[in-house]
Amino acid sequence: MDQVVDKALRGMTLLKVRNIRHWTDKTFSFNCDRPAAFRFRSGEFVMIGLMVEGKPLVRAYSICSPSWDEELEFYSIKVADGPLTSRLQHLREGDEIVMRPKPVGTLVxxxxxxxxxxxxxxxxxxxxxxxxxxxxxxxxxxxxxxxxxxxxxxxxxxxxxxxxxxxxxxxxxxxxxxxxxxxxxxxxxxxxxxxxxxxxxxxxxxxxxxxxxxxxxxxxxxxxxxxxxxxxxxxxxxxxxxxxxxxxxxxxxxxxxxxxxxx
Incomplete structure (x- = not known):
């Protein structure tokens, strides 16, 4: 089983979750540890998500943090039947999410x-x-x-x-x-x-x-x-x-x- 998970995680990075804040019943934000080698331009987005049934389930999320920050911050909606956000909204501090470390975007x-x-x-x-x-x-x-x-x-x-x-x-x-x-x-x-x-x-x-x-x-x-x-x-x-x-x-x-x- 571990080998299957390792294969699914190829190309992905695990991030530990910090400082979760629920702004309303529809929105929340959270911070993650930033990998030392990860670089991005302010305004770009990455694919982040969770491991679901042994596979990464990811969606595009803009990085709220400026490019110089030591953490990565994300701001999300909550969708009751959303494939990812229905799960992501229940994050707790110390949980891990997955990220594809390839930032892209036009808001730069x-x-x-x-x-x-x-x-x-x-x-x-x-x-x-x-x-x-x-x-x-x-x-x-x-x-x-x-x-x-x-x-x-x-x-x-x-x-x-x-x-x-x-x-x-x-x-x-x-x-x-x-x-x-x-x-x-x-x-x-x-x-x-x-x-x-x-x-x-x-x-x-x-x-x-x-x-x-x-x-x-x-x-x-x-x-x-x-x-x-x-x-x-x-x-x-x-x-x-x-x-x-x-x-x-x-x-x-x-x-x-x-x-x-x-x-």
């Missing part, structure tokens, strides 16, 4: 042309890669201003993003690096809150332009988008209508999207 600086403002549009757990991006020194070397938007149905689901900003403010090194360059705009679509509505509506009716001091401009602005497929399509259409061109690792552009999802 290499896929964008130089610019002055960086907009990070996210919904739900789509904020995960941006948790990495906004704690990376390269972000603030390349951009004068960073605007992170996070849209969820209910107020409680915004907790991860707000806590992230508090962690940055409470860290001496990060707070000095970020300064006043970072802005978080949190909105809800179902529950009443100080800011409501989808960010696509904010873009269309001018609320975003008013909040940040100017409408999206392909000459100066760069955009990263992460969320549901419908959200990606809506934001992409708005970007293209405004004259933005989509980028990739091989051909940088003015906006990029991520199509990797968990179940």
């Amino acid at each position: 600086h290499d896929a964008l042309l130089p610019g002055r403002r960086l907009f990070l549009f996210s919904t739900g757990t789509g904020i995960a890669p941006f948790a990495s991006i906004i704690r990376d020194p390269e972000t603030y070397e390349k951009f004068d201003r960073v605007v992170l938007t996070h849209t969820c149905r209910e107020l409680a689901e915004l907790g991860f993003g707000k806590d992230l900003i508090q962690r940055i403010a409470g860290d001496e090194i990060l707070s000095e690096m970020v300064g006043d360059k970072l802005t978080l705009i949190s909105t809800t679509t179902r529950e009443a809150s100080p800011h409501t509505g989808r960010m696509t509506d904010w873009i269309r009716d001018g609320r975003l332009a008013e909040a940040v001091g100017g409408a999206l401009d392909p000459a100066t602005d760069r955009v990263m988008i992460c969320g549901s497929m419908a959200m990606l399509q809506d934001h992409k259409a708005l970007c293209e209508a405004a004259g933005f061109t989509e980028g990739s690792n091989s051909e940088p552009g003015q906006f990029v999207i991520e199509k990797a999802f968990v179940d």
